[in-house]
Amino acid sequence: METISFDDFLKVELRVGRVVSASVFAEARKPAYVLHVDFGKNLGVKKSSAQITALYRPEELVGKLVVAVVNFPRKQVGPLMSECLVTGFHNEQGEVALCVPDQAVPLGTRLL
Template sequence: MDKTITWEQFTAVDLRVGTIVQAEPFPEARKPAYKLWVDVGELGIKKSSAQITKRYTAEELVGQQVLCVTNFPAKQIGPWMSEVLVTGFEDEDGNIVLAQPQANVSNGKRLI
């Protein structure tokens, strides 16, 4: 374990589920990536960029639920403004596997 955090520090991270409603290639990105639009319920449709082209096609991403950090400041990625961080794990080859709920839940629900 790298560092112990407090419960308050953990709860400060706003992790919510959202559904990818649109995905398209992001050719301007330095590394292969997609532009994503994620429906995060009451927070609305938020934009993100994700380097997940090795494991996923843009078409298969639409409709997938993902776990997002919603309270980071927006980040400029080339010409794209990313508003949420879509989370995932590195596999053995360094490719990202999306963090997803095992069953569908309402968009915007918070991880507790």
């Protein structure tokens, strides 16, 4: 494993957001959803493609808090311009479980 400095870590903007909408990303090569995530008044709502279809349905994602990287460059994913990277972990079956706070925190709060 490569080590990084604390200054390197500080460059990554991991923030809490709330999913405000989730829909099937029909044009994606692998099963995915299009998420709209609200990061509060300073960052606003950002779009993301998330390959989390094995463990979540769109309707149960709405209202869920998630942790996302918000300072990557925007990335074209098929017809979608992804504006953030929602984080998660692969389980033993290779399915992605979202990284979520276990308590309510204000939208836009930075992970440190």
